[in-house]
Amino acid sequence: MALSTNGSEESELYHAQIHLYKHVYNFVSSMALKSAMELGIADAIHNHGKPMTLTELASSLKLHPSKVNILYRFLRLLTHNGFFVKTTVKSNEGEKEEDIAYSLTPSSKLLISGKSTCLSSLIKGALHPSSIDMWSSSEKWLKEDKEQTLFECAKGENYWDFLNRDSDTLNMFQDAMAADSRMFKLALKENKHVFEGLESLVDVAGGTGGVTKLIHEAFPNIKCTVFDQPQVVGNLTGNENLNFVGGDMFKSIPPADAVLLKWVLHDWNDELSLQILKNSKEAISHKGKDGKVIIIDISIDETSDDHGLTELQLEYDLVMLTMFLGKERTKTEWDKLIHDAGFSSYKIIPISGFKSLIEVYP
Template structure:
């Protein structure tokens, strides 16, 4: 075969396929959004068994002229692991079943009150056209002096944008709450982290989904969810859960431990160091020797699977848009040391996140 650019034809064609796959990557998001909007996971779940192609298009009320398009979308989603496909495609006997990924799209309504996690809200946020469009400004952002991609696209930082757009603040809060549902599953594997604590402050805890999971697992632990006044102002707590509005950049309420779940990746190193110093002050008052509990991503390309690394690196680019970042173990060590902490432990927690215990 011929050659060009110092490569033989097979290498060039492989390169072409890789470029095209990345070029059309947005179709993964859009197809997933379509499946979520149509409630396909709910349809299969309520069906009680794999649903045939004919049954699916009938339930979706797809016009006959477009049923073949649904088959192509489902083939794409199946190839990407969202649904499982079985049966004979040629005779329209193929059937679709749920996978671990699509089981996370089953709505609360379909689960009939059960507390199974549903990640549809975070997909809804990530696929929102306005929030996606900012990445069209990457070139202008990277070559200019404006600090964040949000400011280039919308004229203000992300937190200002959310404050001025209550509908997106609501979308954001629902997305973060849906993600926090999975914490409950992971608590069983790290109960020792919370044992022996009397008080905990969940900094940036949003609407309290994570805190409620911890309260359920550790009913004697008193937890304060500490977030911006506009986030927690209308929320009510319980006997061992309360909500307090404030500014983590100024001070953090005193406690045995401070929890930072998916908070520090929002900020630059300099800002993170200041937040950690405030956490250190919170758990060190009155001679207390508490700790800080960080739930966040640690990039580890050498040990992680390709899918796990790809997820983490995608998250890093998302954070780039708000002047945040996902960090390697070495970068976490730098933050912890610069904030004045003496010791820490890192261990896997759940999914693509790890848990870091930090001690003054």
Template sequence: MASNNGRNTSEIFEGQTLLYRHMFAFVDSMSLKWMVELGIPDIIHNHAQPITLKELVSTLQIPPSKIYHVQSLMLYLAHNGFFERVTIHDNTEGKEAYALTSASELLVKGRELCLAPFLKYCLHPTSVAPFNQIEKWIYKEDLTIIDMSLGCNYWDFLTKNPAHNKGFNEAMASDSQMMNLVLRDCNWVFQGLESVVDVGGGTGITSRIICEAFPNLRCIVLELPHVVENLQGSNNLTYVGGDMFKSIPTADAVLLKSTLHNWDDNDCIKILKNCKEAISSKGKVIIIDVVINEKLDEHEVTGLKRLLNVVMACSLNAKERSEQEWKKLIMQAGFESYKIFPLTGYLSLIEIYP
């Protein structure tokens, strides 16, 4: 039976399900935040085996009136892939328990790969609240939702708020630790190089990983002076305070990890031109960033890339780019050629040559 809008009843209810799912999607993020704030991944990890609800609420000292609510959150997080529901046997009795998954293992504090700082920063009220301004933002020339909500651009806000800047650097550092996995599969990228400049390299986590993998490679981290002023280098790692829009230290290669997606096309061209001046005719620029490719990517991966594109657009008037958009930037900056390689679940590696 068709309704007055031409769709059958089944289609209408499918639409309602999709609509409600996204209307309440903020609960997904807040459930993750709750899980990390209570340290549940750490509790399960330290328990050394799957944990029952009774054991979990006892560890957390949850009031009896809230035990059901903890259960509802755990069941929902398990449904979304953050816990695995398993059966453990105590004598002859089987009990349901929760085990970590590959996703929640990344939230266990103190491990080499831990994205908890990144999650906490992204879900901080200061990071989330500006997105209530999207309706107004779309009509404002040049302004970002950060400009509208906080009264200044994102980078100025970090400079003016040391505590928030510290959280940002910790978040970026935790994300950069994932490079450990990447280097195992693409160490060929740095072979034959004597020096590399990590532009916008934050506190240098990525460069430290590269230095450990290639002890004979000299790494230079270029960052804003207030970011690197108290950081200590090593035999093959140096920190330089500067501005990538003005100049970049000379080296065999320049690394831009998740940097260019923070800037609009005009700014990216300026940065890339400075990169070209910093390397020799036999050098290269190494970009690690998102490349949107709906034809090749799985639906979920494209969804993540499109989501990140919205975040960058709203927050920084920047964007994630397709191969054609990357090609346009590269050629306008004066480079001759490029190659794109798959890197991680959602990041690609782009090598560009002068």
């Protein structure tokens, strides 16, 4: 390599190149993770009950013998990315020869099916081909004068219509949401006080009721209603204190002591979010000052020292923008939206790492 007359310029160029390439190829890490999920690698290791060698894994996954080395290459990247850990095991009982074996990390344990913490359906939903393909239309989208999402620009229909087109797609989306909701269990345990004393709660745009079921489990005496579009909740049945109601949150919301809006306001622009918040305020109005709205969403903090966390929040913002013309909001934006809807005060409590719970009072 030729010696540079200006070492720092050269080093800056190399760093810039690595930085750029890393962002270009980040999708490979996402896709390798999706492949691992589809193959069921985490289930195979979990069911084996101890670290698994490459040959054991390939045979359990029923891979073609010619693909063992390919599996190794996937595992090498995924191990580097923190999804698996390599250990050495004796090849055969009593023998000296050692083999490499793979075990799970806390992140890949989130792929074990059947567990309440399984996030496989979130990966399926987030990395669905339609949500990836749409990005090839981003230049067209940005240059044309049409108020539509990138998804609509690319696919000719909006995301909600796409979801409602067939039950498989709608289930794919609702399963992804339900998986995300089950992760709320820990946050609920840490924030029980938010729900204590409530006699009724309506989970607006609550999907198939992932979060409400957790609340119902922890507080069986609260009368819980999951309110969503008729095609989502129409066939669902609950029990005495857990019921499903179909309707349109832009028209009216069933009355309750508290309205829960989880992962809802980020789907909508400020004008439509304001409408949802005003209808929420009306729904709790019979409780006077004792009613509340509980929002679970992201509160972006660009000043945070946690670069990775802020990156995730900003990535979510672009997902909401491109799929729904929605947005993730900063604290200042939440402040304005909440006050514009006529509420007097609020409290932001950070939960599950990158989301926040916002208690809003009339």
